[in-house]
Amino acid sequence: MTDLGKIDADFFERVIAPNLGADRENVSLGPTAGIDFGVLELGGRAVVTATDPLSVLPALGLERAGRLAIDIVLSDVAVSGIEPDHLTLGLTLPPDYERETLAAVWRGIDAHASELGVEVTATHVGRYPGVERSWIGSATALGIGDPEDLVRPDGARPGDELVVSTGPAAEVAGLFATLYPERLGLDPGTVATAQRRVNDIPAVEDALAAHRAGAVTAMHDATEGGIAGGLDEMADGAGVRFEIDAGAVPVAEGVDAVCSAIDVDPWRVTSCGTLLMAVESGEGEAVVAALEERGTPAAVVGRVREGNGVYADGQRVEPPARDPSWKAAERLSQS
Incomplete structure (x- = not known):
C-alpha cells in the first residue's frame, strides 16, 4: 500500500468492494474495478456518478489547469454515454495558496463547465495544513439520462x-x-x-x-x-x-x-x-x-x-x- 496511484485490484476486492455501507435498492452499479462510474436508478432515469481527485498543475497555466482538473471526472461520466450535467467540488488547499491563484483556477473551472453545460451544485473550499500541491481535493460529477443510453466498459461482445x-x-x-x-x-x-x-x-x-x-x-x-x-x-x-x-x-x-x-x-x-x-x-x-x-x-x-x-x-x-x-x-x- 506504499506505491503511488490507485490501490491494487486485490485490496479493492477484499477491503473496499464488500464494505460499501447500506445496500440501497436503487444502486444498479456500484464501485467496480475497471469501471469509471456508478449508476443510480431514480424515477425511471439513470443517474451516473463519478469521483476523482483534483490535480491542478500551475505549469499548464492556471485557467487551463482548472479546465483539465475537472475534465477527467466529467469524462468518467461521459464514457457512460450520458452527458455530465452537475458537479460538486471539494478544494483542500495548502495554507499558502493565494487568492489570486485560486481565482484564476476557478475561472478555468467555470469556463469549462459552462461550455459543457455543467453546473457546479456544491463546493467546499478551504486551506489546511499538510496538503501537498498539486493534489488539492476531489470532484464528483453526475449525469442524468435515459437508462437505455447507458454504455458500460464491460459491455463488449464477440464480433464487435x-x-x-x-x-x-x-x-x-x-x-x-x-x-x-x-x-x-x-x-x-x-x-x-x-x-x-x-x-x-x-x-x-x-x-x-x-x-x-x-x-x-x-x-x-x-x-x-x-x-x-x-x-x-x-x-x-x-x-x-x-x-x-x-x-x-x-x-x-x-x-x-x-x-x-x-x-x-x-x-x-x-x-x-x-x-x-x-x-x-x-x-x-x-x-x-x-x-x-x-x-x-x-x-x-x-x-x-x-x-x-x-x-x-x-x-x-x-x-x-x-x-x-x-x-x-x-x-x-x-x-
Missing part, C-alpha cells in the same frame, strides 16, 4: 470492432514535456511538439460524439495503466478476448520521444483522453469519422473474440501492476 482514439501516452508526453522540458534530453522542437499533447487530454466531447455516431457497446478512458491496463479491464469485465493490430493504433507526435526519454512503455502509462471502445460490427468507421471530424485521431484497431485476455499481433498484453509514470515523475522531480 475495437476503436482507439488519440493513441497511447498523449497525457504523459504533454505533461512531462511541460513540467520537465529541460530534463528530457530532447531538442526544443520535439519538446514543443510533445507539449501540445496536453490539448489531447480533454475527452468529454469525444466520448459523447462517439456515442452519438455508432452503436458503442463499451467505452473506457485509458487512465492509470494506459491502454494496456484499460483494454485488459474491458476484456476481463466482459469475459472476452481482444485481438489488436498494434500498427493500427494511432500514435501522436512527440509521444514516442518522451516515453523513450523517460524509459516507459507508452502502452502502460496513464493516457487520459484516450478512449477505448467496442462498437457493433460495421459501425467502427462511423465512430472514427465522427472523432476525426472533431480533429481527434482514431482508428479501428481490432476485434472482440470468444476467449479471454488482450493480444496485440498475437502476443499477450499484460496490464502493468503499477503505472510506471509515477516513478518516472519522481525521478525527474528529484533530478
Whole structure:
C-alpha cells in the first residue's frame, strides 16, 4: 500500500468492494474495478456518478489547469454515454495558496463547465495544513439520462470492432514535456511538439460524439495503466478476448520521444483522453469519422473474440501492476 496511484485490484476486492455501507435498492452499479462510474436508478432515469481527485498543475497555466482538473471526472461520466450535467467540488488547499491563484483556477473551472453545460451544485473550499500541491481535493460529477443510453466498459461482445482514439501516452508526453522540458534530453522542437499533447487530454466531447455516431457497446478512458491496463479491464469485465493490430493504433507526435526519454512503455502509462471502445460490427468507421471530424485521431484497431485476455499481433498484453509514470515523475522531480 506504499506505491503511488490507485490501490491494487486485490485490496479493492477484499477491503473496499464488500464494505460499501447500506445496500440501497436503487444502486444498479456500484464501485467496480475497471469501471469509471456508478449508476443510480431514480424515477425511471439513470443517474451516473463519478469521483476523482483534483490535480491542478500551475505549469499548464492556471485557467487551463482548472479546465483539465475537472475534465477527467466529467469524462468518467461521459464514457457512460450520458452527458455530465452537475458537479460538486471539494478544494483542500495548502495554507499558502493565494487568492489570486485560486481565482484564476476557478475561472478555468467555470469556463469549462459552462461550455459543457455543467453546473457546479456544491463546493467546499478551504486551506489546511499538510496538503501537498498539486493534489488539492476531489470532484464528483453526475449525469442524468435515459437508462437505455447507458454504455458500460464491460459491455463488449464477440464480433464487435475495437476503436482507439488519440493513441497511447498523449497525457504523459504533454505533461512531462511541460513540467520537465529541460530534463528530457530532447531538442526544443520535439519538446514543443510533445507539449501540445496536453490539448489531447480533454475527452468529454469525444466520448459523447462517439456515442452519438455508432452503436458503442463499451467505452473506457485509458487512465492509470494506459491502454494496456484499460483494454485488459474491458476484456476481463466482459469475459472476452481482444485481438489488436498494434500498427493500427494511432500514435501522436512527440509521444514516442518522451516515453523513450523517460524509459516507459507508452502502452502502460496513464493516457487520459484516450478512449477505448467496442462498437457493433460495421459501425467502427462511423465512430472514427465522427472523432476525426472533431480533429481527434482514431482508428479501428481490432476485434472482440470468444476467449479471454488482450493480444496485440498475437502476443499477450499484460496490464502493468503499477503505472510506471509515477516513478518516472519522481525521478525527474528529484533530478
